[in-house]
Structure formats: structure tokens, C-alpha cells
Amino acid sequence: MAWTPVVKRSVSGDVFEQIAEQVLGGELAVGSSLPSERQLAEALGVSRPAVREALQRLAAAGLVSVRQGEATTVLDYRRSSGLEVLPRLLLRGESIDPAVARSILEARLHNGPKIAELAARRVRREAARGGGTTPSAEAAPTPIAESAVDGELTLLHDSAERLVAESDPLTQQRIALEFWDHVLDLADSIAFRLMYSMLRAAYEPALAALAPIMSAEVGNGGAYRDLAAAIDAGEPELAAECARALLEPATTALIHALDGA
Structure with missing residues (x-):
């Protein structure tokens, strides 16, 4: 006998969803x-x-x-809400809002190189802290492999190698998201981490739809290798340059596609 999972429904959740949809969709006017x-x-x-x-x-x-x-008043979510509303704004029913998609792509292109730069700077700091001289002439410097970032770098390189070996565009996108997760771990920035989490939540539902355009980026395993190597070498400027070179082509193509939609 086949069993169908029981979906628990929240009455208050349904009310929230219905009103939120009308606020974000403009059916309920600000004020x-x-x-x-x-x-x-x-x-x-x-x-x-x-x-x-x-x-x-x-x-x-x-x-x-x-x-x-007093009466409950509708607010201008552009001024009063946070990034958590992005997924709702991006997907309206079954379609993607081009203006919201463009803003997400622009944020991705702007933030990616900076996050890569921060990750490389952290690796450099760890290397300097571990490789400096010590008061004891007999004490050996601590190699970077023993630092706190070692495991994160290993995961970063592993993601890059998995991208090189993978051929399915949808799977490549998922691995690429993991790659950037590791870059963020290395960057150790809570602000960028929270921003990325919301951007990812908005992006993931559209993975399949974006696969044809994103294939050139996520299929470029060599570019991910270069970025991982630049971060591992502790070269902030090079890491930012590699991230920009990786992200810009697909971002430009996606924005052109949105403009033509």
C-alpha cells in the first residue's frame, strides 16, 4: 500500500501568506x-x-x-522589510519578476568579488600569524595547514574539483552554491553571510529555469579552480579579480535575457 505524506497546514500561516501576497503585489496600497x-x-x-x-x-x-x-496599516516594504521578502518578490506565481531578478544579479556581481577578497585576506592573516618568528629560536612556525582555515580551504578546493568533474548543469549550480558557501565561511563576515542566505533562498527556486544561461559559468571549473587557488594563496586582489571574471559573463547574459523578456 502506498502512503501519502500528511501536509500539516497552519491556519495563521495561510492568513499570513494571503495578506503578504496582496501587500507585496500592490493589491493592498501603502498607507x-x-x-x-x-x-x-x-x-x-x-x-x-x-x-x-x-x-x-x-x-x-x-x-x-x-x-x-488602531487600524493595521500597510507599510512600504521597500523601506520597512528586509531581505527575507526577496524570494516572495522574485517568484510571483510561476513567473520571475525581471526587475527583482536584475537587482539580485547586480548584488551578486557586486558582492562576490568582495567576499572572495575578504576570504583571501583572512587566509593571509592566518598565514602571517602562523608563519611569523617566535621568541624561541628552536620553535618552528605553525604552517597554514594547521590553522583554523585549513578545513575550509580543503572543502573549497573539493567543490572546485567536483565542478570540473560534473557535467549536469543543474547539479553544477548546486555545487557552485556550495563553493560560495565555503568562500563565505572563509570570509567570516556575518553581514555577507546573511545577505547570501537570502539571495540564495531567492535564487534556488529558479535553478532549473536558469540552468541554460548559467551553464557557461558553473561549467567553467577552471575558473573556480583559479579562484580557490587565489584565496588559498592569500591574494585578495587576485581573488577579487578571479571572482569578477567568473561571475560577470553569466550575469551580463542573464541581464540581457531579462531585458529582452
Whole structure:
């Protein structure tokens, strides 16, 4: 007998999704007021606690303003929300919003080289810290292989080699995402890490659709090898240059494709 997994549904989650979609889609104008909790509960056929929980989530996401004793007001998410709304903005139903996709690509091209530069700078610092002279003439310097970044560099090189060996464009994209995960680990920047997490969440649902255009980039295993080598060598300027050379062609092609859509 075949069993079908039971999908647990959250009533408040469904309310949140419906209102969020209307706010982000512009059906609910900025500055407009939502119906009262009671009215929403009646219109949606749910309980008032479910509506209240959904409104709290909407407020936490920066989509509405909830004030005790006052109407719930729709906010301008461009000014009040964070990167967590990007996935919702990119995919509207089954289609991709070209303007949002362009902004994600521009951020990717701008941030990638800087992240690579930071990763190489960290490797350089670790090498200098481990390779410097010590007060004892008999004490040997600590090689970079023994530093905290060694495991991260190994994973970085492994991802590059897997890209060289892989031929499936969709799998290559997934490995490329892992590669950049390792670059971010080496960069050790919480701000860039959180930004990347949101950009990745927006990008991943469109992997299959982007595969034909991204194949030239993720199939260029040699470029990933070069970038990994530049980071491993602790060469920030070279790492940034390699990252830009890797990212720019596909980014340009994607933006041209979006402009023609």
C-alpha cells in the first residue's frame, strides 16, 4: 500500500501568506488600512487568534504596522522589510519578476568579488600569524595547514574539483552554491553571510529555469579552480579579480535575457 505524506497546514500561516501576497503585489496600497481582526476572521473563515498571530508575523516582516486600538496599516516594504521578502518578490506565481531578478544579479556581481577578497585576506592573516618568528629560536612556525582555515580551504578546493568533474548543469549550480558557501565561511563576515542566505533562498527556486544561461559559468571549473587557488594563496586582489571574471559573463547574459523578456 502506498502512503501519502500528511501536509500539516497552519491556519495563521495561510492568513499570513494571503495578506503578504496582496501587500507585496500592490493589491493592498501603502498607507491603507486592513479590516479589523473580527472582519478579517469572518471574511477568511478563521478564528480571531489565527488572524492576530498572522498580523504579528506580518508586522515582524515589516509589511504592516499593528498598533493597539488602531487600524493595521500597510507599510512600504521597500523601506520597512528586509531581505527575507526577496524570494516572495522574485517568484510571483510561476513567473520571475525581471526587475527583482536584475537587482539580485547586480548584488551578486557586486558582492562576490568582495567576499572572495575578504576570504583571501583572512587566509593571509592566518598565514602571517602562523608563519611569523617566535621568541624561541628552536620553535618552528605553525604552517597554514594547521590553522583554523585549513578545513575550509580543503572543502573549497573539493567543490572546485567536483565542478570540473560534473557535467549536469543543474547539479553544477548546486555545487557552485556550495563553493560560495565555503568562500563565505572563509570570509567570516556575518553581514555577507546573511545577505547570501537570502539571495540564495531567492535564487534556488529558479535553478532549473536558469540552468541554460548559467551553464557557461558553473561549467567553467577552471575558473573556480583559479579562484580557490587565489584565496588559498592569500591574494585578495587576485581573488577579487578571479571572482569578477567568473561571475560577470553569466550575469551580463542573464541581464540581457531579462531585458529582452
